[in-house]
Amino acid sequence: MSTVERIFHAVLFEFLAIIGSVIGLMIFTDYALASLSGTMIAIATIAMGWNFIFNIIFDKFYTEPREQRTVIQRMIYIGFFEAGLLMLTIPVMAYILGISLIEAFWLDISVTVFITVYAYVYNYAYDHIRARVMLNRNTVALDTQ
Template identity: 35%
Template sequence: MRTTKDRIRHTLGFELIGLAVLVTLISWLFDFNMHAIGPIAVFGSIIATIWNYFYNLLYDHFMLKRYGDVHKTLPMRVLHAFMFEGGLLILFLPMIAWYLSISLWQAFIMDITMAIFYLVHAFIYNWGYDKVFAIQKTSSQSKT
């Protein structure tokens, strides 16, 4: 399993790269000033950072208990990304509508756009991260 230091590096890299791309993309797509999108994106990033740490920790514990290993197959990565984004969608929708003074429908469309972006970002980032910072198999993982 990953160390706490590695999980923090993973989470911070994920959020910083995602935030930089997302603010630019959402400002352009929805014709909002970056100053309007920036604060809600940063707040969402903080929520996502905390969620990311605990979600991945729980997911890895589940994987280790269920399969004896934390390495994810392609279907596991897809499920992992969808479950993560679904949780954020539920948490973030009311905040977007309130902060930007838009309807829940408009906030939903914006939130879905962000979720789609982060689904793609999560898949690519996590796959790349696992390649660059590979998890070393332990002796108990090698036996399964």
């Protein structure tokens, strides 16, 4: 993946994650839309940076094409990514919402459960759609030669 594509991948992921997280938190908590939106935008910004760094590291260990990753490899990816992200975001969530670290932990865990499922679906779909687009590009390029 090129740097531009990694940026696109991360921004699209976080944009959709913010929308889903804010809607879910509005349904299940009493926090105001503005507080939740600000919190999730801050967390998404942290997550984009972490996503970019983590993907570079992960790709060094798993070098086969992304669409060929196994369920186990994807679960390892999600586990390590989310554990690192929790360490970065719990203090931020506590500060912005004015809650304790324990309360932020439980709130962040609920968001993490949603994001974990979402991350698996998003990355699986992205990798397979990307592979099809690349195949179509190569086929069109060969047809025009």
